[in-house]
Amino acid sequence: MNDKFDSFSGLLRGALGDRLMAGSDMVDLFTEDVLFEFPYAPEGLPRRLGFIDADDIAAAAVACLVSAEPLNDDRILTGPEALSYEDTAGILSEVTGRTIRHVPLSPRDLALRFEAQGLPPDYAGILAGLDETIRTGVEDRTTDGVAGLTGKAAGSFRQFAGGNVGRWQA
Structure with a gap:
């Protein structure tokens, strides 16, 4: 886009690091236990999320920040397809x-997993509750929010995974 965009985008990418947004939760995909177990879901029917790459979130944020006109609205950002946790594992x-x-977990087991990773019990319970809400299908959607803001379609989970495969194979 322009130098201002590239500068902000690089700053946001640096702040977000190697993360992918899944619904409301930031899920770090680079830890070995997540890579092998991918446990971030309560048991039950498969839920789908519009997984979105952090680079797309950063690009959308930059587009908002450098817009000549205030947007004055809410945008829901998603990736191009809604995927289940099983889809992403595949x-x-x-x-x-x-x-x-x-590996599906009950809400209680999921909260305990979050606690074992260092989250305070109250926050672990909130995150497990959010994942429980996903079970209702509320996040089973995609939007064109990234393209509407940046002029570029959001990248897919497959593109994200392919672009980061070297980090997981180390």
Whole structure:
């Protein structure tokens, strides 16, 4: 776009790091236990989310910040397709050449997992509750929010995984 855009985008990418947005939760996909178990879902029917790459979130944020006119509205940003946790595990298996599986957890077990990763119990419970809400299908959608703001379609989860496969194979 322009130098101002590239500067802000680089700053936001640096702040977000190697993360992918999944619904309301930032999920770090680079930890070994997540890569092998992918446990971030309560048990039950598959839920789908419009997984979005942090670079697309950063680009959309920059577009908002440098817009000549105030947007004065809310935008829902998603990736180009809604995927279940099983779908993402399959894609990760394909791109890494390793068997990746999704292990569903009950809301209580999910909260305990978050606590074991260092989150305070109250916050762990809130995150587990958000994931429980996903079970209702509320996040089973996609939008053109990224393209509307940046002029470029959001990248897919497969593109994200393929672009980061070297980090997981280390």
